[in-house]
Amino acid sequence: MYDEEWLVEAARHDRQAFGQLYDRHFDAIYHYVARRVGDEALAEDLTAAVWERALIAIERFELRGVPFAAWLYRIAGNLIANHHRRARLVSFVPFLPNAIPGAESGADQIDERTAVREAFQTLAEGDREVLSLCYHAGLTPPEIADVLGCSPAAVHKRLHRARQRLRQQLEGDHRVIAH
Amino acid sequence: MSSPTRPPFDPNDPIARWLDADACRPPRPEFRAALRERMVTMPIPAGVPVDAPLIGRVMVRPLPTLVAATLGMAAALGFLALRSAGDLQPATPLPAPAVVRPAAPPPSTGEERPVAAERPAVVAPNVVDRAAAPVLPAATTPRVLRRGDAIAAPGAAGATDVKAIDPPASSAPAPAAQAAPPRRHVKGSGSRVPEPTAPPAVANVTAAPAPISGPVLPPEPLEPTAAPPPAMPTVPIVPTPAP
DSSP, X not given: XXXXXXXXXXXXXXXXXXXXXXXXXXXXHHHHHHHHHOOHHHHHHHHHXXXXXXXXXXXXXXXXXXXXXXXXXHHHHHHHHHHHHHHTXXXXXXXXXXXSTTOOOOHHHHXXXXXXXXXXXXXXXXXXXXXXXXXXXXXXXXXXXXXXXXXXXXXXXXXXHHHHHHHHHHHHHTSSOOO | OOOTTSOOSOTTOHHHHHHHTTOOOOOOHHHHHHHHHHHHHSOOOOXXXXXXXXXXXXXXXXXXXXXXXXXXXXXXXXXHHHHHHHHHSOSSOOOOOOOOOOOOOOOOOSOOOGGGGGXXXXXXXXXXXXXXXXXXXXXXXXXXXXXXXXXXOTTSTTOOOBOOSSOOSSSOOOHHHHHSOOEEEOTTTOSEEEOOSSOOOOOBBOOSOOOOOSOOOOOOOOOOSSOOOOOOOOOOOOOOOOO
């Protein structure tokens, strides 16, 4: 944590320090954006926009107990929301299944993924955001609270409701059997 | 902040298993390297980023912006001060207005145009204030002149006010006929079209000198408009002796 604070302080005037922050968080930001938008080219554009905005605004970034990654996720969430607002396109389309490392190529697996994808699309934007931050970005509830600007208890409540809605969607379709 | 590779959830969670099944492919290495190179080589923005409404994000430096704004405001105030001072005191004094005096009234020909009645009484010394003039008695009803009638000189015996110059040639005008505008017959229309509403021409021939009620200004002495020609040099004629 102290190392990251030092890097952030150095990155205000040193581009090499900013490069180290980039190496640390690039994959996480890219995966988060890619799962939210479902398009590889669009994910690259939005990821580049996230880092450019972070580079410009790092002068104003203040370390007040909020991790640097939470700040990046917040920038990414704002850009994704702006993109969805402009394009009126809310989608959660994963990449090709054959690109998933270690993924099974069975028909049942593909069918299950399709059902999950469709059920995920039917959720509200807030439910998709909190589920994506939890299960795709791998953030803990306190970290999600830093990103969303709410309390950890509120994150727990939102996660619980989002899971319930996703489960109802999947069990209602009778295509995915809950274990 | 946790690493994205660490699962923050229970692996036995079915939702986690479902969502984890939608793992995406890693980013392209060339994209990652190119973006990193761009981030590292991008110059450090100097100033405060400001999102302008039309031109987008601009970087504003505080000190140069304050200095430029101060200088610009001082220049604008100086310009306004100089401009207001220039309005109060013109650089070149205006020339004195030329005194225009009315010329001598032309000799009266006994006939004036009706426009003369509209002149104010104080413009020319010989104009009578008609508003204050007494009303003539009924016996002195204006006589209508016809074409070719001789107009008596003002002040002569029998001269009266003449109101209309070109009356209808039928007979003496009745008062009602004078009031109604003369009609004009339009060929082919079958109807009579009234004349334009312009008042009839009035010959403002004043026979009897009406009493002047307004102040009558004495005619001012005329100023010589041009210097008199120089006298010709007188050359004495010396008679030549006869041969």
